[in-house]
Amino acid sequence: MGPSGSGKTTILNLVAGLDRPTQGTIHAAGLTVSQQKEADLARWRARYIGFVFQFYNLIPVLTAAENVELPLLLSKLTRRERFTHVQAALGLVGLSDRIHHYPRQLSGGQEQRVGIARAIVSDPTILLADEPIGNLDRSAAQAIMALLTRLHRELNKTILMVTHDPQAAGYAQEILHFDKGKVD
Amino acid sequence: MKLLLVYSVRNVWARSCTTALSIGGLALVSLILLAVLMLGNGLNRALIESGSPDNVLLLRKGATTEIASGIYRDQAHVVRMLAGIAQTSGGELLAIPELVVLISLAKSGAETPANVVVRGTQPEAFRLRPQVRLIAGRAWQQGTTEIVIGAQIAKRFLLGGIGSHLRVGKREWLVVGIAEAQGTAFESEICGDVDQLMAAYGRDSYSSLTLRLPDPSAFQRIDDAIGSDTRLLLQVKRERDYYREKSVTMATFIRLLGFTFTLIFAFGAILGGTMTMYGAVASRTREIGMLRALGFHPRQILSVFLLESLMLGAMAGLLAVGAGTALQFVTLSTMNFSTFSELAFRLTLTPASALITMAFALSISMVGGIPPAIRAARLPVTAALHTPGR
Numbered sequence: 001m002g003p004s005g006s007g008k009t010t011i012l013n014l015v016a017g018l019d020r021p022t023q024g025t026i027h028a029a030g031l032t033v034s035q036q037k038e039a040d041l042a043r044w045r046a047r048y049i050g051f052v053f054q055f056y057n058l059i060p061v062l063t064a065a066e067n068v069e070l071p072l073l074l075s076k077l078t079r080r081e082r083f084t085h086v087q088a089a090l091g092l093v094g095l096s097d098r099i100h101h102y103p104r105q106l107s108g109g110q111e112q113r114v115g116i117a118r119a120i121v122s123d124p125t126i127l128l129a130d131e132p133i134g135n136l137d138r139s140a141a142q143a144i145m146a147l148l149t150r151l152h153r154e155l156n157k158t159i160l161m162v163t164h165d166p167q168a169a170g171y172a173q174e175i176l177h178f179d180k181g182k183v184d
Numbered sequence: 185m186k187l188l189l190v191y192s193v194r195n196v197w198a199r200s201c202t203t204a205l206s207i208g209g210l211a212l213v214s215l216i217l218l219a220v221l222m223l224g225n226g227l228n229r230a231l232i233e234s235g236s237p238d239n240v241l242l243l244r245k246g247a248t249t250e251i252a253s254g255i256y257r258d259q260a261h262v263v264r265m266l267a268g269i270a271q272t273s274g275g276e277l278l279a280i281p282e283l284v285v286l287i288s289l290a291k292s293g294a295e296t297p298a299n300v301v302v303r304g305t306q307p308e309a310f311r312l313r314p315q316v317r318l319i320a321g322r323a324w325q326q327g328t329t330e331i332v333i334g335a336q337i338a339k340r341f342l343l344g345g346i347g348s349h350l351r352v353g354k355r356e357w358l359v360v361g362i363a364e365a366q367g368t369a370f371e372s373e374i375c376g377d378v379d380q381l382m383a384a385y386g387r388d389s390y391s392s393l394t395l396r397l398p399d400p401s402a403f404q405r406i407d408d409a410i411g412s413d414t415r416l417l418l419q420v421k422r423e424r425d426y427y428r429e430k431s432v433t434m435a436t437f438i439r440l441l442g443f444t445f446t447l448i449f450a451f452g453a454i455l456g457g458t459m460t461m462y463g464a465v466a467s468r469t470r471e472i473g474m475l476r477a478l479g480f481h482p483r484q485i486l487s488v489f490l491l492e493s494l495m496l497g498a499m500a501g502l503l504a505v506g507a508g509t510a511l512q513f514v515t516l517s518t519m520n521f522s523t524f525s526e527l528a529f530r531l532t533l534t535p536a537s538a539l540i541t542m543a544f545a546l547s548i549s550m551v552g553g554i555p556p557a558i559r560a561a562r563l564p565v566t567a568a569l570h571t572p573g574r
Binding site: 009013016018019039042043045046047051053055057059060061062066069070071073074079 | 186187188190191194195197198470471473474475476477478479480481565566569570
């Protein structure tokens, strides 16, 4: 948690290897992230990291299933295997009946659930969630937080979440407060 | 990676308005190129294909055209005595003396008259030029002032067609037939009896002599025989080479002009395509950031945007070739600078020109698409993810 500009998103980017630290090293999911080459990091991210974005970042011209399938394109799965994974992920977030819907045909909460399905479809170890409920109304936000909690409890996902929202922070097992780039 | 292809196709489709405008621009430039190529093809067909590989044309030494040439009757007689000239099944020598003159005719729909070639020849000329075929009426009878007009002459000059009269030289001639010649220059000519035409102009020499060879390899023998006979100050050319030489100046001029315009417009089309694709990259910056964050390689992002550019180019190329197909029905006329006569020809689409146009459209779309695609591939991921918009 922390105010805008305190470095919350930066820490997510550092963990994912999207940013490079100026000092120190970062270890995540068995890797010294800060010492890897870009191409190795991309492969590692595809396998171990799932992203949940505040604005969902779904591709409007692709259906829910196609959006969820995107990370699997980087794997060696066959088309049929990919589809099985996509169905499972969308089932897990409760959107089996919206599989062929385009993002514009979904509510904000449903879009974020598609975003979460995309994040978990490749069965990553860590989920990085950047303000996952920052763009949602209260009830949709609660549903998303419940879903993330379930993913942690039932699928053992490590979730690193950035939020402004104290209620969302209440779901966390451990809370770090950031201020001006430092952990309080 | 079918999904990435689907992604590209749908993105192109989603920006239907800008896509249509870009394709329209690219297609117009490609069509200009195609039209230039079709002009060249049409001219080639009208001129080069007027000549047959088995025919040999004899002109006076130093003459570059039939109009400027002269062959006396006794010279023609000596040539006809040479061995190695093909004969008809009836034993008639296929050596046709011809007189070519220009007349000025009023052109339908034009204020100024144009020059038209009148060819005095013999009925056997139809055997020398199998592409010439009567489509109406009949051939002229020897020793009469009857004429057969080319299909283009019937369309553009002598609209009265068969039965109409025409003054050529000092005589009045009657149109008795209309001939087509598979788009070659003979469609823009008028033919009649050679002796009558010589009498009408008071000439005592032919313009040329056309021989049919028994086979193309006999050319050297005829060339040697004529070259070694001091009575014959004649030059020997394959008929096809003669027409090719006549087409060079005009075809080069048209191609040079056309390619210059195409080049200038191509720069415009490339800029247009580049701006379209930069727009696409700008509106999808966050999408690109997300794909990179998921683990997609910059090369894959580059391919996606290049593919979109190429799709625009492919559609533009197809559109241009489609429009080119319609252009085939257009007949143009120009001044044949060798004879200063009117030459009508059809824009001709060939598989090669269609392929060149497709390659051109793909190339300019590719060139236009490269800078935006590189920009997309090089976007810093974290900045891209926090860009406002889609």
